[in-house]
Amino acid sequence: MLNSLMLDIIFRLLINMKERSESVSSVKTEANPTVDYSDSSDEEDFRNTIGNVPLHWYDAYDHIGYSLDGLRIPKKSKKEDDIDEFLAQMEDPNYWRTVTDPQTGEKVVLGDDAIDVIQNIQKARYPNSDYDPYPRYVDFFTGETATMPVCDTSLTKRSFIPSKLEEQKVRLLVKAIKARKRLKEKMGKKLSKRTFYDLWEDETPKPLSRSQQWRLKMHLPAPKMKLPDHAESYNPPAEYLFTDKELKEWEEQDEYERRLDFIPKKYSSLRLVPAYDKYLKDRYRRCLDLYRAPRKKKMRLNVNPNDLLPQLPKPSDLKPFPTQLSIVYTGHQGPVRAVDVEAGGRYLASGGDDCTVRIWEVSTGRCLQVKKCAEPVQGIVWYPGGKLTLLAVASGTRLLFINAGVGNKQKVADTDTFVDHLWKNFSKDTDWQLPSDEQDCFLLAVNHGKTISQVIWHVSGDYLATLAPGSGSSTILVHHLGTLKTQIPFSKTKGQPRRILFHPTRPQLYVASSRYLRVFNLVKQILTKKITTSVSCISGMAIHPKGDDTVIGGMDGRLNWYDMDNTVKPCKVFRYHDSCVRAVACHGRYPLFASVSDDATAKLFHCTVYNDYDKMPLIVPLKILRSHKKVEAVGSILDCTFHTTQPWLFTSGADGFFEQLFKLFSCLLVSMTTDVGSNKAVKSPLSFLHEICGKKGLTPVYELLTSQGQGNESMFVYRLCIDSLVATGKGKSKKLAKQNVALNWLMMIVEQGNHRDWSISGQTPAEAKQFLERLVAHKDDEQGGMNGDGITKPNTVYVNVLQQYCVQRHYLRPVFTEEGMCGAQHDQTFFVSVELGEYKKTGCGRSKKLAKQNAAHLMLEFLYNTPEEELNASLLIEKTDDSVMVKWTMFREQWSCKVEFKFKFQSMEFRKSFELRSLKINQCDMAYDANFSLETFKNMDLINQIPTDLHLGLFSAICSELDLDYAMSEMLDNDKNVVLFMQIRSHPSMVLVGSGKTLEEAKLSVIFKFLIALQQELA
Structure with a gap:
């Protein structure tokens, strides 16, 4: 606003100056040798004739008004780019006094009078330098000139006292002269030579001096401000808002005792948030921190991490x-x-x-x-x-x-x-x-x-x-x-x-x-x-x-x-x-x-x-x-x-x-040697064989003879030859086959009575065989059985062991219950209990899984220590005619082999087929009683003769006739349809799949497929 006002005043002064004189002397420049401000010219006048109207009227148009002939006056092109501007600044000596007329868009070079007016306005003086605001007053009657105190004031006391600043300057000059130092600057202000820059100079980084490098190295940036947290949100969670009690405590506390220096507030939308009333105070504190808080560079210590560890003595020195x-x-x-x-x-x-x-x-x-x-x-x-x-x-x-x-x-x-x-x-x-x-x-x-x-x-x-x-x-x-x-x-x-x-x-x-x-x-x-x-x-x-x-x-x-x-x-x-x-x-x-x-x-x-x-x-x-x-x-x-x-x-x-x-x-207290039995007990037969062969300088030669079958039914046979003694061994995997062939070869050595020559522990062949059997037992524990298909592993899951223990002995199923947790958030302890009939054990751990494992471990320990008669009296499931015949473990093992079904059972339902002594189909005038015959079912037309709603009764009659047991499992597919799987116990490989929008539709679908498959089987 101030710049536009100054430009308006300047151009008004220029117009007044033009009106006073018919001609104004021109100013010569290198870019424009002669600029004529005269209104009289025989050539075409390019000045704007739109008048003194606001130019923002034409912001949306490509012209700025109309000429005297009614033609549009186009807008001048945009200002020059930065390069032209820079060149003009370097080459044009009148660049600093050149302005653009907003009415005409022409560049105008200001004269000396206009520059004086601008400088007077900037210095808060009167625009006209010749103007005297306080002229001397001449009395009309006496003609005497009166001296006014406004302009002719008396000298102050300060003007009679020597200046301390000048005294300091003189002292510095005297010191420099005595030290014979050359004065680099004269008393007067010396004009510096103008420097010109090469615009296209290669801006490759120049090597810095040592002082510049030191300044960069010792630069200490200001610490960053603390980021706002959830309490400073305009919509903070409920736990961050003050209650009435907390608000009263906050108001009673001193400012330095408060955890927060503001009261969290909640707004429904961001546009309802008022202005931050503590903005200036926060900025002021930040400025104080930057200005008054000293910064110190913390030197890093180059410490060897091993020096931070405690210096412990060697175990050999502590015997x-x-x-x-x-x-x-x-x-x-x-x-x-x-x-x-x-x-x-x-x-x-x-x-x-x-x-x-x-x-x-x-x-x-x-x-x-x-x-x-x-x-x-x-x-x-x-x-x-x-x-x-x-x-x-x-x-x-x-x-x-x-x-x-x-x-x-x-x-x-x-x-x-x-x-x-x-x-x-x-x-x-x-x-x-x-x-x-x-x-x-x-x-x-x-x-x-x-x-x-x-x-x-x-x-x-x-x-x-x-x-x-x-x-x-x-x-x-x-x-x-x-x-x-x-x-x-x-x-x-x-x-x-x-x-x-x-x-x-x-x-x-x-x-x-x-x-x-x-x-x-x-x-x-x-x-x-x-x-x-x-x-x-x-x-x-x-x-x-x-x-x-x-x-x-x-x-x-x-x-x-x-x-x-x-x-x-x-x-x-x-x-x-x-x-x-x-x-x-x-x-x-x-x-x-x-x-x-x-x-x-x-x-x-x-x-x-x-x-x-x-x-x-x-x-x-x-x-x-x-x-x-x-x-x-x-x-x-x-x-x-x-x-x-x-x-x-x-x-x-x-x-x-x-x-x-x-x-x-x-x-x-004896030093460890390789002859100790405990050291050998942790070896497998294969590793033990390689150890004793290494001592004798012999190399075992293995040869794969045959490999039959696929998957779980595969069988590998290896032959081992050492020092003209040959043995064979087989297993379900190559590794297991090598273990067995190594064991067989060692057994042959024991049977020949040469076990001492081969460093096999035992005074007699019987003791040597016991030693080899211990090797096998240890390896069985690691691999889960001799055939590699056992369930015992080094990291056994006690929950699975407990469930299998109960299933094998026909006990009640264990029920796990979460009892709660205690402790801080970073150090919580969970408690899980397991109930088995009237017995209950509680385990704890740093996680729910570990607590569940500990509870199962305690229950297993209790079961092993309790007489079997007592457990059978309280935990054994009584077998009746209506008991469930399909075991969950059998069903799970059978389904685990079906690689084409990759899903988790959301709900598992086991049913015993119910008997239907009388089934009547009135719509078809057909009746089936207790003497239901499969020959009659074989000749039925399930599609045209038997309605769909009677398939369930027919399926029940067949299950009663054949004494079939079945299991069903349901799940939802991606389209929210119910998918039902049915498996017949007598035919484990027979898995039928049906689907429908509801569970009943899925049941009818899978039963219909079963009936069709049974007819084909009977045919």
């Missing part, structure tokens, strides 16, 4: 610790669930599901004593201190005290004397029980309401504690051996206790539930500490001998190390196990602790606990022991314990489930 399998203790006929070492370290006690307690000699592996119990043994502990040969055994619902009867005869006699002395305090009012003549295996017994899962002995030997889950307030009981009394320490237990331990030096009891670890002071009878663990469900616990640290194992395979005096969070977290941790043990003398898991591994760790509380414990992983086989249903390794004086580890498990052989393992 002694267990490294290999040494002795196998054989004798149990069931899973070995508990193992403990006597205080002197000479004897070992074990108990398992075969209802026996066995006493072993550690050094020789000889079984010294066998004590028979009435129920399976869940826990076993020796009397602490080694003064007595007394054992506390948790057998079913009873706690038994047994005299081991081994070792020093004086200790055995002292044990009997000690128990005889306890009889004096016996009272019939208690639950303590004395043995009868028939039950002479134990000295004392304590009855419980539920099955005892754990028994622990206090270090003093006078108190015991038992854990019987599901007993309510009697879940944890403390027994006083001196008075034969039982105490209930907790009137109510929070959660379901899973493990309990006495502190080795303090009067404290550790109680571990699913997620919490509670420490109780037994003297003050108060809760001293509560720890929320990070494992999904606690399954194992051990206390360090010093008593300041605790190790906890969980169902999710994690190990947590806690410093009980300093923090409630784990100091170390280990995730080395793939399955549930069954037990954790700490050595009493050596800095060692171990954990065993269902993944058939035992992990060994070195742990050094310092007396300095500011120093973290040193924990180093040492060894992974794989001496057990993996057993999916029960659990691979169930318990572990250390020797009291030697760095030996004892583990008990159920790895001989398939051979009915259950072993105990002791790992001694």
Whole structure:
């Protein structure tokens, strides 16, 4: 607006100047030598004659008005492009004073007078430089000139004081002269030479100086503003809006305490959003941040990632610790669930599901004593201190005290004397029980309401504690051996206790539930500490001998190390196990602790606990022991314990489930060699054969003889030749055929009696064959059977195993139910329960799938440990005449082979065909009674004679006549039509498909196809 006003004033001044003089001197330029502003000209006048009218009237037209002759005056062409403009700027000296007349579109070069007028207006002066706004006043009567104070004012005081700025300039000049520096600029303003630019110069980047490079390198960009979140939306979600309570709290808070500096509001549309009232304030704060906040360049540290890891010592420097399998203790006929070492370290006690307690000699592996119990043994502990040969055994619902009867005869006699002395305090009012003549295996017994899962002995030997889950307030009981009394320490237990331990030096009891670890002071009878663990469900616990640290194992395979005096969070977290941790043990003398898991591994760790509380414990992983086989249903390794004086580890498990052989393992301090049987037990026959051939420098030669069949019915035959000895083997795959031919070749070596020459373990050929059979059994476990078609895999899905277990034994189907979840969003634990009749087990995990697997695992473990007679009485399905004959598993296996049907069953319906004793068709005057004949059906005309609505009754009569069982499955196709599949049990390969808009139409369609196919079969 200001520019247009100035141009209008300028052109009006030019018009006035033209009117005053008939001719104005022209201005010469290089581009236009003479520009004539005279109105008198004999040549054609090209000036616009439209008058002083608004030009925006003609914005939509290609002309700007009409001439005196009524002709259209076309618009001038658009302005020149940027290149012409740039050239004119460089070459035309009057470019800066050239303007365009909006009326005529011509370029006009302003004269000096017009330039003065423009400059005066820009400087807020009067346009005419000669104009005096304050002329001197001459009095009319006296003729004297009056001096007015407006223009002739007196000098100010400031003008008499020397200028400090001039003094500073003089000081700088004097300094420069003294330093003999040449003045680069003179006092007056020196005009710089005009520079011209080459428009077509090659714009290749020139090398920068060091200072320029430094400036670019040290450039620190301003930090970006925080992006808006959902709360700043014009339509935020409901959870971001303030409630009345939150709004009141927000208003009462100070500005620096508020989480948000605005109140979120919700609008139905974007056009209803008002102007942002804090825009200027936000911009001002942003400017303050950019202006006042200092920026600092953070130097990157070139650190080697290996330097950030803790410097752990080498495992070889931390010996002694267990490294290999040494002795196998054989004798149990069931899973070995508990193992403990006597205080002197000479004897070992074990108990398992075969209802026996066995006493072993550690050094020789000889079984010294066998004590028979009435129920399976869940826990076993020796009397602490080694003064007595007394054992506390948790057998079913009873706690038994047994005299081991081994070792020093004086200790055995002292044990009997000690128990005889306890009889004096016996009272019939208690639950303590004395043995009868028939039950002479134990000295004392304590009855419980539920099955005892754990028994622990206090270090003093006078108190015991038992854990019987599901007993309510009697879940944890403390027994006083001196008075034969039982105490209930907790009137109510929070959660379901899973493990309990006495502190080795303090009067404290550790109680571990699913997620919490509670420490109780037994003297003050108060809760001293509560720890929320990070494992999904606690399954194992051990206390360090010093008593300041605790190790906890969980169902999710994690190990947590806690410093009980300093923090409630784990100091170390280990995730080395793939399955549930069954037990954790700490050595009493050596800095060692171990954990065993269902993944058939035992992990060994070195742990050094310092007396300095500011120093973290040193924990180093040492060894992974794989001496057990993996057993999916029960659990691979169930318990572990250390020797009291030697760095030996004892583990008990159920790895001989398939051979009915259950072993105990002791790992001694010996370096690993290739001659150890456990090392060979993990090899296949093929790999073992290649190993022994490599030692002798021989190369096995395999030859594929035949390959017959396709798919699941294929069969491969291989021939193996080594040192002129030939063997053959077959299998359903090439890999399996090679395994079998290698096994057959090794068997031939054993039969010839040359097994020692070929380094096959065993003193006799029978022992060598047993060794080879163990190789085959291990490989069968990995491949799922000898033929490779079994169901047992290394990572067995317990849900499938449970379902198959129930189907094979005709039990009720398991029902899984989600019980809920707990924990923060990033650390949630899910709970899933499985119900099987009247039995129910609950599993937990970090995901629903894992919780479901754990629940199925617990149910399987319960089923394996429960007598079959009891399960059959409560879970067995009664067979009746109307029972379903088509099994889901058979139907699924048959349908899994049909590759042409690639869909998932949305609903599965099994039906037993119903009998139709009388079927009358009145429309056709035909009647079919109980003596229905297939010969009559064979001659029927289903299309013309039998209406469609009677096909269902006819199909029922045929099913009754032939005693057919069938299965149907329905689904929806892409067009929302119902597709029905029917399969006859007696003809599994006969699958009929029908479709219709409704289920009834689909049924009639598939039944009609069945009737037509049956007629063709009968014909």
